[in-house]
Amino acid sequence: MRLTRLTRPLLLLPFLLSPALAQAPASPPPGAPTPQPPSPQSTAPGSTLPAEGNPVVARVDGEELHLADVQAAIAELPEQLRGAPGPMLFPLVVDQLIAQKALVAAARAQKLDQEPAVQRAIRRAEEEQLQQALLRREIAPALTPEALRERYQKEIASKPGEEEVHARHILVSSEEEARKLLAELRKPNADFAAVAKKFSSDRSGQEGGDLGFFKKSDMVPEFANAAFALKKGETSREPVRSAFGWHIIKLEDRRTAAVPSFEESAETLRQAAFEEAVNEAVERVQAAATIERFNMDGSPRAPQPAPSLLDGAAPPPRK
Structure with missing residues (x-):
């Protein structure tokens, strides 16, 4: 350039x-x-x-x-x-x-x-650098290649692949319209893909309502629960309502997804390890500090009452 x-x-x-x-x-x-x-x-x-x-x-x-x-x-x-x-x-x-x-x-x-304002800004900048330096040192062990691979083995590699389903759907704006389409689909030789292409308001309608394979967590709960409850080749007996409208769902297939490799999981593992290590470091350092809290006017803050079973707090663990 x-x-x-x-x-x-x-x-x-x-x-x-x-x-x-x-x-x-x-x-x-x-x-x-x-x-x-x-x-x-x-x-x-x-x-x-x-x-x-x-x-x-x-x-x-x-x-x-x-x-x-x-x-x-x-x-x-x-x-x-x-x-x-x-x-x-x-x-x-x-x-x-x-x-x-x-x-x-x-x-x-x-x-x-x-000048006081400049000195305050300098102190803030110094404190920020000290915070970052301490956190870098505290969380470094959690982000080594060895630590990330150990996390991968524990959280991903040792667990079976997640179940996925392949489904189609038809999305319309009213229950009445959804029931009419369900009646149409119950007729002999009804073509789900053709009906979806003609009536579905979802962009997948142009593909015959095909959503491909997806995991349960990929969809809103109402839709996911209904789709995963179907058998292969089955169409939902009742319209399924979600925030998007009314769905008619057909299950095409189901499978167990392959376990992702370490390379595919590395960035997600690193981010999770980073967030977890930062939270733990902050909690540990803060717990070791002597902390006094005051009201906005500088007056002493009244001590907070201990958690009670009456306000829904969990009872302390038995020793």
Whole structure:
């Protein structure tokens, strides 16, 4: 891609905005090994940056800017910008980092770092980084390849494949219309697919109402329960109502789905492990902290009553 001065404001944004923990889809989840800045050779195609060391590439009011700073900044750029040729990208990123350091130096010279609002923002940024650093360390064991494979064996590989059914349906807006179509389908030589194509309001009607194979969890409960209760070749005896309207369902086939491979399950497993590990870490750390709660006016908060059987709380477990 071509880089000009017009692209420079775009380059500045990633350096000024601190991404939240695991918020960027393209970034690895916290706990995964922290990506290292790309080597000078891999910064971009055609890069000619020095191959070794961490030389000073600029100074701003005596403060040094090193090659590693530039490489780290490039690693945070969007992929389409990272792919630009090194000789073109390098000076643009250096210019941006110089501008940032100059702005920071000017702000400090004007004692803006001593303003209460700025100090609060700095503390918030510091606390956010500390939170993320702690969570990355706490949840790292749950996201290793070995941990994910163990989770796969326990939650997926060791269980039988889920049942699936292949069904067709006809969707109409009223029970009266559904019953008329049911009567039509009970006639000798009635063609379910032809009736669906003619009368169904669902887009599957153009395919004869064919929904293909699906799992029970793929459909709304009313429809799924009715479909899975049918025998192969059977049509529902009564119209089935759902939020979409009134259905007539025909079961074509049923099967047991193949157990997905580890590779197919990896992203789902990683996300589940990440969420579980974060929740556990937060609960564990919070339980170990001394916490005092106050009302909005700063007055002491009245202690909360213990759970009671009278308000539906579960009884404590017996020892």
